Amino acid sequence: MQEKPTTFSIKHWADDDKPREKLLQKGRLVLSDAELIAILIGSGSRNESAVELSKRILASVGNNLNELGKLSTKQLTKFKGIGEAKAVTIAAALEIGRRRRGEQGPKISKIGSSRDAFELLHPTMGELEHEEFWILYLNNANKVLHMAQLSKGGITGTLVDVRLVMKQALELGAVALILAHNHPSGNLRASKADQEITQKLQLAAAALDLKVLDHLIIVQKDYLSFADEKLL
Structure with missing residues (x-):
């Protein structure tokens, strides 16, 4: 019988590895970029946690969030574990950040x-x-x-x-x-x-x-x- 595929959902991680809980307990500033993106995507793949997947995505753009914000949803879906819904979530979150920077800029x-x-x-x-x-x-x-x-x-x-x-x-x-x-x-x-x-x-x-x-x-x-x- 073929083993049913599983994913590394955040809810199955140890408490110290859960970025959602870490944010609630310690505040958002202590989270790494990869942990913040992991919260957005929720789960990775069978062989990779959401944080590991997020680190791999960030590494592809030199760990630069501005460069990540330039990736299209099509480019994001090329990463194994990132489907269309997750790609849209990442793109939307980064666009909100870009607009927020614009509003906070000098008037x-x-x-x-x-x-x-x-x-x-x-x-x-x-x-x-x-x-x-x-x-x-x-x-x-x-x-x-x-x-x-x-x-x-x-x-x-x-x-x-x-x-x-x-x-x-x-x-x-x-x-x-x-x-x-x-x-x-x-x-x-x-x-x-x-x-x-x-x-x-x-x-x-x-x-x-x-x-x-x-x-x-x-x-x-x-x-x-x-x-x-x-x-x-």
């Missing part, structure tokens, strides 16, 4: 430097797997009137509708713009295409007495400012 309404623009845009753009182009519309006091996604594309690039940018600027009564897009590759170099679209928007803005104050290239933990690098 910047006036741009005084490239760092201010980066801090405002990074929670939205810093961890994306695809490229997006955003615009900050500012008044004459450099206060942010509106922040808008202009385009969304693959990691090879994104198309920018210059007419749409100028139309929205006029409707908002903006006098200045800050451009921004992300490089999912982590490369902080401004490509020829990046410089060309900047110049194109600068020329269009100048014809309407608007200024392009900066163009940021944003990656996970850093940015490049065209203004700071004298590329404008």
Whole structure:
């Protein structure tokens, strides 16, 4: 008779190994990343506990939660013991964490430097797997009137509708713009295409007495400012 498959469910572990009980008794701060993920998935496989499975998943991304957050549900289900439901749970939990970081970030309404623009845009753009182009519309006091996604594309690039940018600027009564897009590759170099679209928007803005104050290239933990690098 074939042995019935079993899983290492958390409820069958020794008390000291149960992350749920550990959280209740000692608080969430004492749990490792793997233990927190183990709580989400609940069980591992026949040959691997939930914590061991979680450690293996984390090891695949260099034990970096930001990198884990970039994995799609399809990529997560490639790990033995992770089905669609568990993958969705992990993805949802990490997305909640990302949004929470955004809400806790500095509430910047006036741009005084490239760092201010980066801090405002990074929670939205810093961890994306695809490229997006955003615009900050500012008044004459450099206060942010509106922040808008202009385009969304693959990691090879994104198309920018210059007419749409100028139309929205006029409707908002903006006098200045800050451009921004992300490089999912982590490369902080401004490509020829990046410089060309900047110049194109600068020329269009100048014809309407608007200024392009900066163009940021944003990656996970850093940015490049065209203004700071004298590329404008």
